[in-house]
Amino acid sequence: MAVRTKRPAGERTRAAILHEAVSLATVEGLEGLSIGTLASALDMSKSGLYAHFGSKEALQLATVDEAGRVFEAEVIDPALAAPPGVDQLVAVCEAFFEHLERRRFPGGCFFAGAVLEMGARPGPVNERIVAFQSSFIALVRQFVARAQELGEVAEDEDPDQLTFELNGIILAANMTFILHQDPRSLDLARQVVRRRLGVTEAGASGADVGREVFAGQG
Amino acid sequence: MAVRTKRPAGERTRAAILHEAVSLATVEGLEGLSIGTLASALDMSKSGLYAHFGSKEALQLATVDEAGRVFEAEVIDPALAAPPGVDQLVAVCEAFFEHLERRRFPGGCFFAGAVLEMGARPGPVNERIVAFQSSFIALVRQFVARAQELGEVAEDEDPDQLTFELNGIILAANMTFILHQDPRSLDLARQVVRRRLGVTEAGASGADVGREVFAGQG
DNA sequence: CCTACCGATCGGTAGG
DNA sequence: CCTACCGATCGGTAGG
Numbered sequence: 001m002a003v004r005t006k007r008p009a010g011e012r013t014r015a016a017i018l019h020e021a022v023s024l025a026t027v028e029g030l031e032g033l034s035i036g037t038l039a040s041a042l043d044m045s046k047s048g049l050y051a052h053f054g055s056k057e058a059l060q061l062a063t064v065d066e067a068g069r070v071f072e073a074e075v076i077d078p079a080l081a082a083p084p085g086v087d088q089l090v091a092v093c094e095a096f097f098e099h100l101e102r103r104r105f106p107g108g109c110f111f112a113g114a115v116l117e118m119g120a121r122p123g124p125v126n127e128r129i130v131a132f133q134s135s136f137i138a139l140v141r142q143f144v145a146r147a148q149e150l151g152e153v154a155e156d157e158d159p160d161q162l163t164f165e166l167n168g169i170i171l172a173a174n175m176t177f178i179l180h181q182d183p184r185s186l187d188l189a190r191q192v193v194r195r196r197l198g199v200t201e202a203g204a205s206g207a208d209v210g211r212e213v214f215a216g217q218g
Numbered sequence: 219m220a221v222r223t224k225r226p227a228g229e230r231t232r233a234a235i236l237h238e239a240v241s242l243a244t245v246e247g248l249e250g251l252s253i254g255t256l257a258s259a260l261d262m263s264k265s266g267l268y269a270h271f272g273s274k275e276a277l278q279l280a281t282v283d284e285a286g287r288v289f290e291a292e293v294i295d296p297a298l299a300a301p302p303g304v305d306q307l308v309a310v311c312e313a314f315f316e317h318l319e320r321r322r323f324p325g326g327c328f329f330a331g332a333v334l335e336m337g338a339r340p341g342p343v344n345e346r347i348v349a350f351q352s353s354f355i356a357l358v359r360q361f362v363a364r365a366q367e368l369g370e371v372a373e374d375e376d377p378d379q380l381t382f383e384l385n386g387i388i389l390a391a392n393m394t395f396i397l398h399q400d401p402r403s404l405d406l407a408r409q410v411v412r413r414r415l416g417v418t419e420a421g422a423s424g425a426d427v428g429r430e431v432f433a434g435q436g
Numbered sequence: 437c438c439t440a441c442c443g444a445t446c447g448g449t450a451g452g
Numbered sequence: 453c454c455t456a457c458c459g460a461t462c463g464g465t466a467g468g
Contacts (some may be wrong), residue, residue: 013453027338032249034446040347047449048453055353056447107338112393116334119396120325130397161410164394168386175330175389176382178337179348192386193381231437254461265465266437274463 014052015044018066021059025067026107029117030060030125060125067110068132071177074099086152086197089142089166093193096170097186100177109174111136139168140166169193230259235260238286239277244325247335248278248343278343285328286350292317294357301414304370304415306361308383311411314388316406318395327392358384362421372416387411 020041034059035056039049053059075095082091100108107113107143111133118126153162157168173189194200238259243251253274256268268345271277292311300309318326325331330353338346357382365371371380412418 010453029247029249031334036445038406039379045454047455050448053453054448055446061404108334113334114398116326116331117247132392133255133397158409158413160406161413164390164410165383165387165414167393168383168388169400170386172386172394175333175351175357175385179307180318185440188378188382191376192382195379202235228437252462256445263438264463268464270439272464340468 010052014042017049017052017061018042021063022067022070022110023105025063026105026110026113029119030063031121033063035059050080051199057125061128064114064125064128066130067114068103071099071111071132071136074102074104076136077145079139082173084143084146085150086147086199089140089147089197090193090199092140092143093166093169094190097173097189100174101183101186108178109170112171119162137163137167164194165196169196228347229268231262231405234263235270237266239281240288240328242284243281244323244328244331248332249274249282249339250336251278253277258401268331274402274403275343279346282332282343282346282350285332288322289317289329289350292320292322292404294354297357297361302361302364303368304365304417307358307365307415308411309418310358312386313390315407318392319401319404320372327388330389330392355381355385383414384411387414 017038021033023135024038025040028037032178032215036046038059039046041134042049053062053103075092078095079088079092083087096109111129115133118129141159144153144159144162144166147159150156153159169189169192173186176185176189177183179185235256239256241258242259246255253268254264256277257264260267271280293310296313297306297310300306314327326392329347332347333351336347342388359377362371362384364423364431366373366375366377374429385406387410391404394403394407395401397403
């Protein structure tokens, strides 16, 4: 199919490894993810897989980066595409809920699990996870500040408090979804977001499509 | 010291093992917790420790139970001792924040981590974790319902939504504390709780003592 | 509660 | 990307 470039097979293999690694890590954890298990899941030899990374830590770092790319594509990009204001706050939450609902990873949100797993394990892997998570919170805070500038969030609200609450809603949605394995758990999360942000009807955002509505806003 | 009863030394040893096991599990995870590591942390032989439980799964179950006892003593009991109403909702959150601040476990809240670690690993250990977590949420929901009966939570609030939000605040506090390792992170969580519940001054609850205040309520 | 051991798997290496 | 291997550690057992 593709024209031969430098090492297309190797890159495809690497991508396939990381795709599997991120999924496996949401079940086994980043420490529990073993090179042998990962190799046999891909019908490869252990050392063949190992050669792509050179150490377990390098595999873990590459896995975190791959999870970051998935999160950007499925959660951050749709939120960035939404119009600034309260709609954007709804959009970032909604994109996260759909990321869960899609069951992209068997163990729920990669980063929610990774922060807790590696929180007491200092080192490069922990630092990379913390950096990504912190940048996501910072982005949500920007969305909140912009919404407040637009007058769609009350002036007496503290942006840090609202950001904290939205992060809490996201984490509670992830935990509830994992606990009950039921897509309806997310309906409650959606109601909480809309009530907290003063959005009256269901489909407040037209940015993150794939659901329906445009009920009472357009 | 103590009069010889049936097997006091064995029970003391078992208690010491579980105390260490819960702490270690918040760092290494319940799967990463190995019998060898646990034994050497206690200066015991591996098989000596193993004899107390008979299988790794039994050790994991006993560890979850021990973590449940700690959570009951440090979070649930203080909340039950608080007066019903909004004070009790503040008390349960405050008890959790102090549980974190006390750094009882190096990896933060045991159950927050355990739910995410074991969420995609069906089995008896997962079931025990889910049962405990669900019972805690159910208890918070009872507190919310009681506060609403007392007229301290608005009639148009949905108890499930408020319970979900309080759980989110707790989870966000845990994550933030782990991310920044800074007790001041919890100040923001405290502000969020009080603003969300319409409590104006800092020390709304006299039940969970050890902090101070009684500013504008008594 | 111990020493001594089992087969399996771990991360990693040699050499191709 | 492979086979074949390394020492260390895993959960678990025998026997005391």
